[in-house]
Amino acid sequence: MWMPRAFSDDTHDDFKPKSHGAVEGVHSSIEKDIASNRVMVYMKGVPEAPMCGFSNTVCRILDAYGMRRLPH
Secondary structure (H helix, E strand, O other): OOOOOOOOOOOOHHHOOOOOOOOHHHHHHHHHHHHHOOOOOOOOEEOOEEOOHHHHHHHHHHHHOOOOOOOO
């Protein structure tokens, strides 16, 4: 039987969902990222520890081409 996942209020801040502003600002943030970067990747995880095969493959390709990484 499926049971809904319960979330604890005492979770460390590192593991809580992060938001960088209101939902309305997401579109403008994406436009800004695209306008200021030739290549922009939104991925699961971080380049040092990708969380899926696609993210890992993209990171390895960017490494092979010597692309610089921006802070995440």
